[in-house]
Amino acid sequence: MNVENKAAAWIAQSQFTDPGAASKAIDELPADLAALREACSRLVIHYRAGGDFAANGVPAERAAEIHTCYADAMLGLLLERGAPSLSRDRAPADLLVGCCRDATVLFLALARHKGFPARARVGFASYINPGWMIDHVIAEVWDQAAGRWRLIDPEMSADWTPELNGRRADWLDMTDDLFVTGPRAWLAARAGRDDPARYVVSPELDVPVLRGWPYLAHHVIHDLAALNRTEMLLWEGWGMQLGHGPGPVPEADAALLDEISAATADPGVAPGTVAEFAGRDGLRVPATVTRFDPYGGPPCEVTLRDAPSL
Template sequence: MDWYLGQSRFTDPGTQSSWLDDVPRDLPALRRAASELVFHYWAQGDITRHGFPASRGEEIDLRYASDMFARLRELDPAPPGSPRSPVHRIVGCCRDFTVLFVAMARHHGLPARARVGFASYLVPGWYLDHVVAEVWSPDGWRLVEPQLPDDFPGIDVLDVPRDRFLVGADAWTAARSGDLDPSRLVVSPDLDVPFLRGLPYARHNLVLDLAALNKHEMILWDLWGDLDDAAVLAPESIARADELAEAMSGADLEQLRTLFEAEDVRVPPVIRSVTPPGRLPVEVVLR
């Protein structure tokens, strides 16, 4: 698992690396520290009602851990793990909790990676678009929930059951086989945007999960290759997603890297990104 000990270009803390030296090294403390670094831009309500100026909503597009840690340090110089008021956290989403956790875990010698999929424990009856971490343990990869508090009801945040968080391939396969109603896969139950529900978004998260397994921890509204915001998938797109999901299930690192070499899923130097709520796509040149 040495490859997952190394930082990616997205998780690399860069010049902020020394700031992480004093972060507690044990897994529960690392997870708890990550859970206090981000204020979710919509799950916790309108940010302006919590003391944030509206302009800070732009922080949701922070892509690189080095920039996130720099902003956090600017807001409060105390290192992660110290008490931090909500307005001294960056405005972001589940992906950002996970990127910061993975960055800190790798910094302290824990093999870790991000996983993109759907969680059933956020809103009863629904599988919500979500990103968590995986940490290597003597028993294999363990799902770790970096966003939620220690006492979140119904799950162990340090060992999330695989039937409560479905990684990209598992969600796609369950929806295609009929084991899971695709309409239950959503960004939010009350968000009536066809692309953000069902098979189109399951395919989106399948590709983002493959990217994350290859240490490309993308923003959830990124688009590249064959990814788009179409509300209905073409038959060839469904067939390709079937193929990817089958190949990803149980694949080792070499196989995952080979899958990621395909032009339709490999992250190119320039991508498109559609910042919510539904802005026009913009081109982003990756570092």
């Protein structure tokens, strides 16, 4: 594959997307983005939106699978449940309990293994709950023929294609009104072009730090880390973001987030620019991060694998 230099940095696997021994199962899939996306859309059951665990045949103790942050471990769990294939139909009990981030990490593992430059983007979707911008993670893949980055949603079923602004969603080529990256959302709110209160994990989830300004800041930081091939769980925090409470972000932090967002809102941002921002104090992902529990349990400290960057 003849890949332009500006995209080549995103072919290599990260410590999160390296499939390890599961690469043999990926070899059985075609080197086709549509097929890879379709496979990933049938691998994850969402820990909140996927329905009752018991009704789906998922034992309660498997709720903790949401913390399975590495692709090799995720793929290992999937391949030991029933026939060891990534393309077969699966009962809910054979799926991985996770979220959009996990579907995206699995897609990156597959796409990078096939030689596609691909990266995660952390942002907000307008198509999940109309009127709201819902916390979401999707993939961005280099389209060599078109000479551009293409947004792909690996989580959504092909059977569901909502309409927005008179167009049907195309999960293989998302428009920028359907998905807004964290830096683009931050810039829009800072410029007064959008209401920060619309940006949430869920409208029903009344947790002040998971909506509005602190969550917009969270997504700028997580998107930067993802661009730097450090695809963190969304409920992991470090550095600057741990100091952000409800309400507006401190102006010194906001000014830095403005600078980051001005660079990373552009899909053509250079790998060196990403690495420079991601290496700064307060933004650099440390060896140990704080993991919060979406189920309401106490936070804990988690040590990561060694983290190569761009």
